[in-house]
Amino acid sequence: MKNLKYLLAVAFLGQASYAFAQYEVDALRFSQTQFGGTARTLGIGGANVAVGADLSSLATNPAGLGMYQRSEFSFSPGLGLGNTESTAFGTTTTDARNSLHIGSLGAAFVNRRPDSDSNPWRSGTFALGLTRINDFNQSFRYRGNPSRGQDIFQRLSTDRRQDLDDLAYKTYLTEEDSKGIYVPSDYSLSRGKLTQEETVLTTGSQTQFDFGYGASYKDRLYIGGAIGLVSTRFSSTSTLKAIDPNTYPAGTEGAAFSSLTYRETLDTRGSGINARVGAIYRASDVLRVGASIQTPTYMQLSETYGAKMDAAYDQPIQVGGKTISSSSESIDPGAFDYALTTPFRASGGVAAIIGKHGFISGDVEYVNYSSARLSNDNSDPAVNNSYDFGPTNDDVRQLYHSTVNLRVGGELRADIFRLRAGYARYGDPYKENSFDRTQNYFTLGAGLRQNNFFIDVAGVYSTNKRFYSPYVLETDTPVVGIDGSRYTTTLTAGWTF
Numbered sequence: 188m189k190n191l192k193y194l195l196a197v198a199f200l201g202q203a204s205y206a207f208a209q210y211e212v213d214a215l216r217f218s219q220t221q222f223g224g225t226a227r228t229l230g231i232g233g234a235n236v237a238v239g240a241d242l243s244s245l246a247t248n249p250a251g252l253g254m255y256q257r258s259e260f261s262f263s264p265g266l267g268l269g270n271t272e273s274t275a276f277g278t279t280t281t282d283a284r285n286s287l288h289i290g291s292l293g294a295a296f297v298n299r300r301p302d303s304d305s306n307p308w309r310s311g312t313f314a315l316g317l318t319r320i321n322d323f324n325q326s327f328r329y330r331g332n333p334s335r336g337q338d339i340f341q342r343l344s345t346d347r348r349q350d351l352d353d354l355a356y357k358t359y360l361t362e363e364d365s366k367g368i369y370v371p372s373d374y375s376l377s378r379g380k381l382t383q384e385e386t387v388l389t390t391g392s393q394t395q396f397d398f399g400y401g402a403s404y405k406d407r408l409y410i411g412g413a414i415g416l417v418s419t420r421f422s423s424t425s426t427l428k429a430i431d432p433n434t435y436p437a438g439t440e441g442a443a444f445s446s447l448t449y450r451e452t453l454d455t456r457g458s459g460i461n462a463r464v465g466a467i468y469r470a471s472d473v474l475r476v477g478a479s480i481q482t483p484t485y486m487q488l489s490e491t492y493g494a495k496m497d498a499a500y501d502q503p504i505q506v507g508g509k510t511i512s513s514s515s516e517s518i519d520p521g522a523f524d525y526a527l528t529t530p531f532r533a534s535g536g537v538a539a540i541i542g543k544h545g546f547i548s549g550d551v552e553y554v555n556y557s558s559a560r561l562s563n564d565n566s567d568p569a570v571n572n573s574y575d576f577g578p579t580n581d582d583v584r585q586l587y588h589s590t591v592n593l594r595v596g597g598e599l600r601a602d603i604f605r606l607r608a609g610y611a612r613y614g615d616p617y618k619e620n621s622f623d624r625t626q627n628y629f630t631l632g633a634g635l636r637q638n639n640f641f642i643d644v645a646g647v648y649s650t651n652k653r654f655y656s657p658y659v660l661e662t663d664t665p666v667v668g669i670d671g672s673r674y675t676t677t678l679t680a681g682w683t684f
Contacts, residue, residue, distance in 0.1 A: 210525070211582045213455070214559040215616060217419060217486065218529040220320040220393065222247075222594065222611060222628075225263050225291045226643035226679035230632020231596025232609020234548040236536025237467055237477030239409065242293045242316050245397040247534065248465035248479035249411030252312040252401025255297045261641075261681030263291035268674045269325055275667040276331025276383070284326035288392065290677045292317045309403040321393035322673075323421050327655075328386040329667050335379030337665045339429045339447070340370045342658040350518055351449060351658070354496035358514040359506060360447060373504060375441035377431040385427040385657055391420035391455075399463075409467040417459040417484055426450045427657055435501065445499040452493045452520075459486030459527075465534075473540055481532040487564050488527060493520040524564040524572060530555050545605075547597040555589035556616040590614030596630065607632035607645070626651040643679040648672070 222233030224243025235243055239251030242261055269284045293316015300309055335341065343361050346352045346368040355361045362371045370378075399413025427449045435442035465479030495517035503510045531554075538548040561579055563572040596609025611628040632645035655667045 210561050210576070210579045211586060213488075214527060214529075214561055214579075214583050215556060215587060216323075216421070217321075217393065217488075217527055218554075218556055218559050219613075219616060221322065221613075223290055223319045225261060225681075226632055226645035226677045227598075227605075227607070227634060229290070229645035229647055229675075229677050230607030230609060230630055230634075230643065231548060231598060232594045232611045232628060232630045234536065234550045234594035234596040234609060234611075236465075236479060236534050236548075236550045237475045237538040238536075238546065238548050239467055239475075239477075242291055242295060242314060243318065244401070244411075245293065245314055245316050245399050245413050246318040246320065246395055246415065247463075248467065248477050248536070249314075249397075249399040249401050249413040249463060250409040250465040250467045250477060250479070252295060252314050252399060252411050253310065253403040253409035254401070254467070255295050255310070255312045256299065257683045258295060258297045259681055259683050260294040261291065261679050263289065263677050263679040265290040265319075265675055265677040267322060267324060270672050271325065271327035272670045273327050273329040273667050275329035275665065276333050276337075278329070278331040280329050282326045282328045282386070284324050284388070286322075286324040286390075288319055288322070289317065289394075290319050290675075291679065293397075307405045309406050311400065311402045313398075313400050315398040316396070318395050318397065319392055320395050320417075322675075323389045323391040323393075325671060325673075326386065326388045327667075327669050327671070328384065330382070330384035333379075333381065333383055333665060336663050337660065338379065338381045339383060339427070339658070340374065340378050340381075341660060344368070344370055345661065347659075350451075350494040351496075354449070354494060354516050354518070355447075357516040358447070358496050358498040359504060359511075360444075360496075360498055372441055373443035376433075376435065376439070377442070377444040380431055380433060381429045382432055383427070383429045383657075385425060387423065387425045387655070389421070389423045391422050393420075394418045407469050409469075410465070412464045413462065415461045415463070415481075415484070417461065417486065419455065419457040419459070419486065419488065421453075421455040423453045424450070425657075431501070437502065439502070443500050443502045443504055445501040447499075448497040450495045453490060454492075455488055455490040457486050457488035457527075459484045459529075461485070461529075475538040475540065477536045477538070479534050481534075483531050483558075484529040486527045486529070487524070487566060489522065489524045489564075491520050491522045494518050523574075524566075525574070525576075526562045526564040528560045528562070530558045543600060545597060545599040548595070550592075550594040552592040552594070553589065554592065554616075556587035557584045557589065559583055559587070586618065587616050588618045590616055603636050605632075605634035605636065605643070607634070622652070622654050624652055624654075639683050641679075641681045641683070643681075645677050645679075647675045647677070649675075 228243035239254035244251030401411030
């Protein structure tokens, strides 16, 4: 089995060498969801497991649907502003990526018995809605001058049987003899003198469509269940450039290299299904306790991958009796279907109700990322996928572990006005803790309630740190540190009826 240090280097790659089949990266990417929903839930840091009476309960604890008193429709558009600061080869570079999205959309339909009815089942609510549970929109770039032992030629000196190696050979950046692949002496003066830069752009999201039902027993115990249909869209484009900025006199030996550009694209689409059940118990007028569990999400995913290499030469080179000054090669886009089963999730929460003045709530969520499993998707009889996911699933077990996610928040009420604040901490899913990848979320919100109309606004500021390697070397693999931040504003407009 691969050792953990090598696995971590592989995991840092993300999309940059996707031809190396980094499906363990996908297992985490599509399992590590974020809290989302209406501006009310976002404003309290997502801590709504024991709060209820909000459309976000569909995606967290459907028992909260049983707390509705009136039917409701709401719509929540949002704007995300993302920034990254990357450090590589002693140089820091910034980038940004913004996006518009729909955070939540749905309706709850309440059937409540009159107070004169003695039936202990006081009400029932059917709800359906969309919730954005993951956001992949990010752009980062780095630029610097790697040493000879870390530059792209050092990577090309070892053939890993990837598309990068194949395209480098076809564009005459490497040659082969009885001893194997090597970088020819025509490029020797450029070794250790390159300026390398890369831009990685990712887009897409995961959206969950839920329909569920919640019921109230004596307005004391609330139970509910929901089924979720998950839609996944993820696209990534990475463009790596290496340039020799030096100018050499004509005929200088070893000065043939000018630049290379290597571009990879990945597009993943898929759908999945899960289910959740939950309960909330109102122990007193002050205290509520809630819990919910969500089954693993079973997803069927389809990806399309492509790569292209462009090379330019300062001094024309001789190939097959021809003199060329540039070369370009690409691979035909390849498609592959596979399946992913994400981890089981369990959540618990407590809410303290401060009369008519508001509430304070807190949630704890448990997720074991090492339990994610990849498999072949053979739902189409005409396609026989036989990829061996056994080693990849072993890597998932070795790389990841369980985490506890914490969310706390509160709401202050003053007549028709609402003020909210919250904080969430999502733990590092990696076993190896040399780098801290904890995600932190800080939230603020406000709202206004009228007879049949309400409007809420929330701001979520999140920070995270990730690590990325453009390629793996036998020793001294380059690692890019990326500090990311994102500010999301969500507005919810709703009507009761």
